[in-house]
Amino acid sequence: MHWVDKQEDFDRAAADGKCVAFEAHGTAMLGFPDGAGQEPILRIEAQNLSAKQLYFLKYELYQTSTFNEIKHLHAEEPLEIVMDPRRMRELAQRLSELDIKNQIVNDL
Structure with a gap:
């Protein structure tokens, strides 16, 4: 912004x-000004997560968060991440492989 x-x-x-x-x-x-494109967003849906899923998210995204904080966040509201598009696609694929619901959104 x-x-x-x-x-x-x-x-x-x-x-x-x-x-x-x-x-x-x-x-x-x-x-966004008229005619300007918006960066894609990786949205990790609100969901209950297993211990394996929590560990992956802590390792990948939340270096300073506790497992309980991550568990609470993802049971209550989605998380939206903006990053390099190539890395975003790779992360989305890894999340899907772990059955963590996610989607890449091009606009709000």
Whole structure:
């Protein structure tokens, strides 16, 4: 997310396809400029996880979290990750192999 307050900054962000936040008529706005594509998101669905699945997620994504924190998070709400598209596809494949429900979403 990039805050812009000048037209030239907005134009540069739009050209780079970045998500922007700006003020319009006294109201804070955020989103992608018209014509700018959005990065894909890897969404790991809310679900109850086995010990093996929790261990994988801790190793892969949550180096500083406890198993109980991960278990609680994934029983309550989905997690969304933005990363390099190639790495995202590889991670999605590993998650699927472990029966961890996930999907790659191209837009919100």
